[in-house]
Amino acid sequence: MPPAVFVAAIFLTSVGAGVVGAILGLGGGILIVPLLTTFYGVHMHYAMGASIISVIATSSGAAAAYLETGLSNIRVGLFLVMATTSGALCGAALVGVVPVRGLELILGLALSYSAFATFRQLAIEVPGDVPVDPLAYRFRLQGAYEDIRLRRVVVYRATRVKAGFSAMFGAGVLSGLLGIGSGAFKVLAMDTLMRLPMKVSTATSNFMIGITASASAGVYFTRGDIHPLIAVPVALGVLIGASLGTALMTRMRNRTVRMLFLPVIAYLALTMILRGLGIELR
Amino acid sequence: MSVPGASEGPSGLVERRVGRVLFWGGVLSVAITLLGFVLYAAHGELSGQTLHLERATQHRQEGRPAAVFVSARDVVNGLARWPVDPVALMTLGLLALAATPAVGVLTALVTFVALGDRDYAVIAAIVLGALLLGFFVSGGAG
Numbered sequence: 001m002p003p004a005v006f007v008a009a010i011f012l013t014s015v016g017a018g019v020v021g022a023i024l025g026l027g028g029g030i031l032i033v034p035l036l037t038t039f040y041g042v043h044m045h046y047a048m049g050a051s052i053i054s055v056i057a058t059s060s061g062a063a064a065a066y067l068e069t070g071l072s073n074i075r076v077g078l079f080l081v082m083a084t085t086s087g088a089l090c091g092a093a094l095v096g097v098v099p100v101r102g103l104e105l106i107l108g109l110a111l112s113y114s115a116f117a118t119f120r121q122l123a124i125e126v127p128g129d130v131p132v133d134p135l136a137y138r139f140r141l142q143g144a145y146e147d148i149r150l151r152r153v154v155v156y157r158a159t160r161v162k163a164g165f166s167a168m169f170g171a172g173v174l175s176g177l178l179g180i181g182s183g184a185f186k187v188l189a190m191d192t193l194m195r196l197p198m199k200v201s202t203a204t205s206n207f208m209i210g211i212t213a214s215a216s217a218g219v220y221f222t223r224g225d226i227h228p229l230i231a232v233p234v235a236l237g238v239l240i241g242a243s244l245g246t247a248l249m250t251r252m253r254n255r256t257v258r259m260l261f262l263p264v265i266a267y268l269a270l271t272m273i274l275r276g277l278g279i280e281l282r
Numbered sequence: 283m284s285v286p287g288a289s290e291g292p293s294g295l296v297e298r299r300v301g302r303v304l305f306w307g308g309v310l311s312v313a314i315t316l317l318g319f320v321l322y323a324a325h326g327e328l329s330g331q332t333l334h335l336e337r338a339t340q341h342r343q344e345g346r347p348a349a350v351f352v353s354a355r356d357v358v359n360g361l362a363r364w365p366v367d368p369v370a371l372m373t374l375g376l377l378a379l380a381a382t383p384a385v386g387v388l389t390a391l392v393t394f395v396a397l398g399d400r401d402y403a404v405i406a407a408i409v410l411g412a413l414l415l416g417f418f419v420s421g422g423a424g
Contacts, residue, residue: 053376053379053380056382057308060305060379060382060383061304061305061308063301063304064301064302064304064308065301066301067297067301068298068301074300074390078405079405081409082405082412085409085413089412089415089416210304210382210383210386211383211386211387213380213383214380214383214416215415216416217380217416218413218416218417218418221376221380221417222352222353226350226373228318228350228351229322229369229372231376232318232372232375232376233319235312235379236312236315236316
């Protein structure tokens with residue numbers, strides 16, 4: 001494939017990954033790694049390096065918007081990001097140690113879970129009274145936001161902080177190890193374990209994703225895994241695609257439309273798992 | 283409406299400042315990256331054999347492509363040349379993008395100190411320390 005065509009092709013693929021990622025709420029990173037490795041034969045490490053850059057690009061834009069609206073809780077985010085950055089540094093350090101097949105297998109499983117988490121019917125109602133957690137009280141892991149849909153101010157406070165913090169470390173390891181944002185895992189920790197409202201979990205996760213990815217990006221850079229001629233078209237493509245996808249979301253917030261993408265996700269996840277097990281589909 | 287943790291009041295100040303840093307940091311980084319890419323294409327390097335993508339599908343241990351920079355010194359050397367090395371400019375943009383969240387955390391740290399919120403100033407300092415560790419100390423990894 002001529003170089004110009006290659007760059008144009010991965011740019012357009014990244015736009016597509018950004019659109020689908022935004023519509024599904026998965027983020028572009030977890031899709032771009034299997035796409036680059038499966039269809040373009042890009043080495044796993046370069047794909048992960050490009051992905052981690054695209055994750056930071058999309059997170060910066062989204063986080064800025066969420067912070068302005070007050071939906072993203074910066075104190076909760078910074079408190080938990082202590083765990084995710086530590087995990088990301090551990091995960092990124094492991095990339096050179098874990099064989100590529102192992103990375104493919106873990107990525108396939110992470111993609112499967114993320115897709116499952118996205119497609120399960122997420123509860124949009126806010127959590128009721130939660131048990132008082134001394135750590136949440138001590139560190140003021142609480143807040144309030146005006147919910148336009150519910151037409152009231154929702155006041156919330158985190159609970160099970162230790163469990164959430166531990167889960168965040170795991171999400172950070174996955175982010176550093178695979179070059180992904182691992183947003184689905186961060187939302188899971190905040191929503192399910194810490195009982196924060198879904199909107200706050202999603203918005204705060206967006207803020208945390210960029211910081212977590214930034215921690216491992218330095219490791220990827222110094223190891224030579226960030227190839228500018230791959231990372232630039234991928235980052236720009238995912239950024240443009242995510243913006244388009246977010247705009248499209250307002251028109252097509254339909255579960256059936258989301259379901260259309262399910263076979264694509266299933267195919268990518270299965271391909272990665274099989275490759276991780278040493279089985280090539282083609 | 284002023285509610286704790288929402289966009290008004292002292293906590294809103296941190297969020298607004300960090301939000302602006304993330305937005306403009308992202309815009310500036312993408313602009314630098316895009317400029318480097320346009321210069322690279324304008325030099326005709328996308329159409330010739332000089333595009334260093336030949337090793338993109340190989341394991342990095344088989345030889346680092348010339349287009350891959352692994353230290354800030356490589357980037358500075360590339361930028362100091364005339365004409366400027368477009369790949370160095372692209373890498374500068376990527377590094378600026380990667381550093382944008384760290385600048386956001388630094389902004390949060392400064393604002394928490396100004397607001398007298400010692401707990402969160404310390405937490406922001408810990409996060410910033412972890413990010414700096416990733417950039418500088420891990421240089422020997424791999």
